[in-house]
Amino acid sequence: MRYLPLDEVKEGMLLARSIFGEDGRTLLARGTKLTKGYLEKLKAMNYSFLFVGDRPEDLEVKGALSEQTFSQAVKAVRELFLRTAKKQNLDFKAVLDVVDFMVDEVTDQNVLYNIIDLCNHDHYTYLHSVNVGTIATIMGRNMGLSRKELKELATGALLHDIGKMCIDNSILVKRGHLSYQEYEQMRTHAKYGYELIKGIPGLGLLSAHVAYQHHEREDGSGYPRALTGQQIHLYAKIVMVADSYDAMTSGRSYRRMLWSHEAIAQLESEAPEKYDPKMVMLLAQSVALYPVGSVVLLNNLEVGLVTDVTRKHLKIEYLTGDDRGKEVLLRPDDLLKIERRLS
Ligand SMILES: [Fe+2]
Incomplete structure (x- = not known):
């Protein structure tokens, strides 16, 4: 693979x-x-x-979510976002059902977020929402949140950008720089998201605050309220790094798509000013640095393909050398290590 x-x-x-x-x-x-x-x-x-x-x-590729839950999540988020755009009555039930499945599926302690999901630009928003929801839920699980808390976090993460449906489509699809006025309008999506989620019975206020605060930054340089450090809720701090990580690794906000380990390094370099260092560390423990399918150079100078990754080990198939075709397990304290990713 x-x-x-x-x-x-x-x-x-x-x-x-x-x-x-x-x-x-x-x-x-x-x-x-x-x-x-x-x-x-x-x-x-x-x-x-x-x-x-x-x-x-x-x-045999095992993502953090089953293909069925992934596809159901994309469908639920898309339908809800489209109804929001058309100002129709909002039915959150499908999203809440999907959140239940997501929380169930990430309770396996060994699961890492290990797939760069395929995406094209046309349905980026929905896939991005599901990716951020998945990463945030895994992070929440790894910090020991309860099931109730995980559901609040997952709901907020899945819907963090729902307020974008209240923004002019011409601004949303515009490539290149936004004018000052357009940027100001774009920034209102955080507040719109908060108001939309807050107004729905059955969805927690904390999920609404995830949408409200996901563009805040630790040093107060974020928006819409320039909150700092402790004023930002834990869930929003989690979603903030998950959101940036997914944007970097899917090549939306950066000139080229960053690999997982590069995105983590980038986020580390922006902590503690922009991101909470504890959250960046939590992210690094929740996503695979070398996802399944990465071709890597090992420190024995052979080339290998990552075929499986969990929190405990990496499985690598040799692509070169006498052991070509054989698989080895790499554990954190093994002498055999990855030097760098080749593709
Ligand atoms: Fe956003």
Whole structure:
């Protein structure tokens, strides 16, 4: 199983992770043999990377969420966001159901957020919401939050950007720099989100505060209220780093997509001014530094492919040398270590 740029994917390779449409439906299922037609279509849809394998047994990729829950979450968030945009009555039940599944699935202590989910620009907002929801829930679990707290956190994280549905679409889709007025309007999404979530019976006020505070920063340089340090709620501090991490690793806010370990290093360099260092550390313990599919250089100068990652170990298949094709387990105190990621 590998994570390859689309240009390097060959006809006949098998898709290792299903591709979902913006409504959460499966467009191409895992195991599909990629044809020239499929590859052209994916290119036209702006996909730039794919998880692929050469043999059916290569396709065992375990994400933090099951594919079914992931797809249901995208669907629930999309429907809710679209209803918000159309100012229709909001039904949060589907989102609350999905939150239950998400919290259930991340209770396994060994699960890390280890998949860079495939995304194209057209349905970025919904996928981003689900990614941030998943990362934040894993972080909350790792700091020992109760089930009730995890559900409040997950709901706030999934809906943190719902206020964007109250912003002019021309601003949301604009590429390049926003004018001062446009930027000011964009910033109002935090307050709108707070008001929308707060108004719904059954959703906690703390979930609403996640939307309100997710653009605040430790030193008061954030918005909308320039809160500092202790004025920012724990849930918002968690979502703040999860949101930035996902934006960096999906290449939205930075010129090039950062790899997981680079994004963590970037966040570390911005702590304690922007981010709470404890939260950055928690993130580093909750996401895989080298996700499944990474090709890495080992300190024995051989090249390996990461095929599994948990909090306790990394599984690597040798791609070079006498042991080519064999798998080894790397534990934190082993002498064999990763030097750097190659692709
Ligand atoms: Fe936001």
